[in-house]
Amino acid sequence: MIAYEKLCLGPESNDDCALCPVKVEQRTGALTEVIHRLNALADPENVALCGGESTPHKDLLFLLSNACGRGARRIKLVTSGRRLTDWDLLTELIGGGCRLFEVKIHGSGPETHEAITGERGSFDQTLEGLQNLSTLSGSADYEGAIYVAARVGVTRVNLEDLIPTIALLASLDVDRIILARRGIDLPMTAAAQAVGNALRMAALNRVWAECEGFPPCLMKGSEMHVAELLRPVPSEVRKPKGCRACIYTDICSGPPKDPARKGCLRGFRAVSSSSYVEDVSYLLRTRSPHAEP
Amino acid sequence: MPNHRRRILLVSFNVAGHDCLALGYIKAFALKDPTVSRQTQIDILGFSNEEDSVRQALYYVTEFKPHLIGFSCYVWSMTTILELARSVKQIMPQVPLVAGGPEVGPMADEYLAVHQQALDVVVHDEGEAPFLDLIRHFFAGKGRLEDIAGISFRRGQQVVRNKDRTPIKDLDEIPSPYLSRALTPRDGVTYLQSFRGCPFRCGFCYEAGRHKMLRFFSYERVKAELELVMGDPSIRSFHFVDSVFNLNPKHLGRLAGLLRDANRYNTGLRTIEVFTEQVDEETVRYLLQAGVQSVETGPQTAIPETQKRIGRYFDADKFARGVRLMQEAGIDVWCDLIVGLPGDNFFRCAASVAYSMGLRPARIVISILHVLPGTPLFEKAERFGLAFDPAPPHYVIANDSFPFDQIYNAVLFSSSAAKEYNVALT
Numbered sequence: 264m265i266a267y268e269k270l271c272l273g274p275e276s277n278d279d280c281a282l283c284p285v286k287v288e289q290r291t292g293a294l295t296e297v298i299h300r301l302n303a304l305a306d307p308e309n310v311a312l313c314g315g316e317s318t319p320h321k322d323l324l325f326l327l328s329n330a331c332g333r334g335a336r337r338i339k340l341v342t343s344g345r346r347l348t349d350w351d352l353l354t355e356l357i358g359g360g361c362r363l364f365e366v367k368i369h370g371s372g373p374e375t376h377e378a379i380t381g382e383r384g385s386f387d388q389t390l391e392g393l394q395n396l397s398t399l400s401g402s403a404d405y406e407g408a409i410y411v412a413a414r415v416g417v418t419r420v421n422l423e424d425l426i427p428t429i430a431l432l433a434s435l436d437v438d439r440i441i442l443a444r445r446g447i448d449l450p451m452t453a454a455a456q457a458v459g460n461a462l463r464m465a466a467l468n469r470v471w472a473e474c475e476g477f478p479p480c481l482m483k484g485s486e487m488h489v490a491e492l493l494r495p496v497p498s499e500v501r502k503p504k505g506c507r508a509c510i511y512t513d514i515c516s517g518p519p520k521d522p523a524r525k526g527c528l529r530g531f532r533a534v535s536s537s538s539y540v541e542d543v544s545y546l547l548r549t550r551s552p553h554a555e556p
Numbered sequence: 557m558p559n560h561r562r563r564i565l566l567v568s569f570n571v572a573g574h575d576c577l578a579l580g581y582i583k584a585f586a587l588k589d590p591t592v593s594r595q596t597q598i599d600i601l602g603f604s605n606e607e608d609s610v611r612q613a614l615y616y617v618t619e620f621k622p623h624l625i626g627f628s629c630y631v632w633s634m635t636t637i638l639e640l641a642r643s644v645k646q647i648m649p650q651v652p653l654v655a656g657g658p659e660v661g662p663m664a665d666e667y668l669a670v671h672q673q674a675l676d677v678v679v680h681d682e683g684e685a686p687f688l689d690l691i692r693h694f695f696a697g698k699g700r701l702e703d704i705a706g707i708s709f710r711r712g713q714q715v716v717r718n719k720d721r722t723p724i725k726d727l728d729e730i731p732s733p734y735l736s737r738a739l740t741p742r743d744g745v746t747y748l749q750s751f752r753g754c755p756f757r758c759g760f761c762y763e764a765g766r767h768k769m770l771r772f773f774s775y776e777r778v779k780a781e782l783e784l785v786m787g788d789p790s791i792r793s794f795h796f797v798d799s800v801f802n803l804n805p806k807h808l809g810r811l812a813g814l815l816r817d818a819n820r821y822n823t824g825l826r827t828i829e830v831f832t833e834q835v836d837e838e839t840v841r842y843l844l845q846a847g848v849q850s851v852e853t854g855p856q857t858a859i860p861e862t863q864k865r866i867g868r869y870f871d872a873d874k875f876a877r878g879v880r881l882m883q884e885a886g887i888d889v890w891c892d893l894i895v896g897l898p899g900d901n902f903f904r905c906a907a908s909v910a911y912s913m914g915l916r917p918a919r920i921v922i923s924i925l926h927v928l929p930g931t932p933l934f935e936k937a938e939r940f941g942l943a944f945d946p947a948p949p950h951y952v953i954a955n956d957s958f959p960f961d962q963i964y965n966a967v968l969f970s971s972s973a974a975k976e977y978n979v980a981l982t
Binding site for chain 1: 859901902903904906907909910913916962964965966968969971972973975976977978979980981982
């Protein structure tokens with residue numbers, strides 16, 4: 264539920280993800296500019312360092328130290344995890360004040376993961392990075408002091424592999440799994456069903472999992488896991504006419520953009536009633552100041 | 557010369573290396589009796605709830621060759637104690653086994669009926685006076701079990717319930733466990749108490765099912781304990797187990813003065829319970845004077861409707877102000893949340909987590925509702941549609957607003973969210 268101020272360290276990446284969400288305007292890689300943005304933050308308590316890929320940045324440790332100096336209490340590194348195979352780098356990062364890691368992984372094996380990252384060998388490195396984090400957070404020195412989230416981009420490629428991916432992540436003791444919609448060509452109804460099953464699999468393994476980008480009308484029965492309902496942010500995105508009558512219309516970000524493509528609107532139905540609406544509204548009203556504005 | 561003293565063993569399984577204050581009181585009170593002091597040897601045996609095994613404990617207990625054993629029973633240790641007691645009975649069937657404490661007291665007769673192979677006597681409420689009577693009965697043949705108020709006991713297959721006992725009015729009748737050396741103060745795990753009882757009636761709390769009347773130790777007695785504990789430079793911090801440390805400005809002011817005067821080595825007071833809505837600038841001044849470094853408080857839930865159902869007073873704005881004042885004064889505030897309260901549901905739980913994070917406390921502590929024997933929620937379970945495990949730790953299963961699947965997911969969600977919040981750099 265914590266919202267982080269995102270600091271993009273640049274577009275560089277050691278992966279070549281086809282669906283990389285980094286936008287051109289986020290590409291502010293120069294150190295001076297990153298520091299300037301950090302200094303400009305009104306409340307730098309929670310900071311997320313992301314890319315491209317954050318770990319190759321040569322000034323990463325300096326930035327960590329700078330963020331700590333500015334009063335950051337939670338510094339999250341958003342990463343492919345590939346460089347976390349380097350034990351020295353990992354311990355330096357943790358020693359430097361980075362205690363939260365969000366590792367992007369897209370499958371339970373190289374076939375699906377690397378079909379998305381476009382880099383051979385990247386899966387084994389990401390897995391080893393996650394294993395290192397698991398080893399460290401299970402050690403007496405760091406018990407309860409390291410938080411690991413896994414971000415799985417849900418695409419056409421890995422729909423069939425979501426459940427094995429959840430099983431793999433559960434075995435690595437991650438603290439949270441995020442299943443995030445990627446790409447506009449995703450068959451949403453089928454994807455929502457696969458995601459719903461994956462969420463249940465995670466719960467069965469006692470791991471908290473949530474989904475992003477899957478509107479509540481598609482996630483009936485799994486509303487508790489819809490990130491947009493847990494961190495409700497009023498949405499002003501223009502939605503199709505059919506969504507206007509939906510009880511979640513002020514919160515939901517709606518169907519993927521370009522809904523006309525491939526009959527993407529199929530499956531989206533305005534939700535007319537839900538036992539959760541009142542409580543979600545309450546959550547919206549009382550949400551943490553940490554929540555996104 | 558052989559030691560003919562009767563050996564009494566007081567056993568507890570403690571959390572996080574703490575001592576059992578209750579057993580310290582029982583030992584100190586018993587040894588006040590000159591005959592008991594002369595003729596018995598009372599030892600307290602505290603095991604680690606996390607690290608020691610039942611067989612290990614059994615070995616220790618049998619090595620002591622006790623003539624009477626008392627167990628201090630809490631929700632976290634009851635299962636272990638029953639396992640130990642059953643084993644002890646196999647080896648030493650002649651030794652009377654007495655159980656007391658918040659887990660067994662309110663269900664004394666049920667425990668005796670169900671666990672016939674383990675327990676002989678269960679104390680209903682406060683244990684000092686009944687246990688002394690039991691020592692006199694078993695070792696001096698004084699009085700009949702039927703005449704000891706405040707206990708239930710087993711006679712063959714039958715459970716006999718005696719009348720309840722009026723609690724000791726003047727708490728100074730109970731010697732200090734520390735001043736009498738029944739317990740030795742240790743850094744970080746020493747508990748003191750200035751009064752018993754609680755003015756509040758929170759539905760989930762054991763204190764709410766007990767005596768409404770507050771009873772106080774004298775300030776002279778508290779002062780003497782403080783001077784002992786705080787006069788030891790190796791003790792860097794300790795705790796007060798008072799249900800509400802800031803009970804009222806007068807009491808808090810008096811305590812703060814005693815703490816300030818006894819504090820020669822900059823000793824800190826940690827994780828005391830405060831009523832946050834009542835915290836104002838004056839309270840904060842007293843807390844600082846008292847050397848308070850951290851406090852533990854609610855809100856348990858941020859949903860007013862739920863608070864009302866469980867009998868708690870809650871004012872979100874006053875609570876937030878109290879937390880802010882303490883944090884600004886450098887006092888760490890730990891906010892507690894309970895998952896599974898009647899009136900809540902998954903999204904209400906999420907709202908409580910969001911509200912608590914918004915207060916920016918030092919830590920957020922999540923726990924699952926234990927429907928504890930003797931609490932209002934336990935007594936009125938039907939009214940709340942409460943389903944829970946009748947065996948300890950009495951985890952809630954569902955209630956009329958919070959079905960099981962939502963409780964299960966709320967535990968996963970809030971534990972993850974709290975961990976993410978708590979990894980913050982200090």
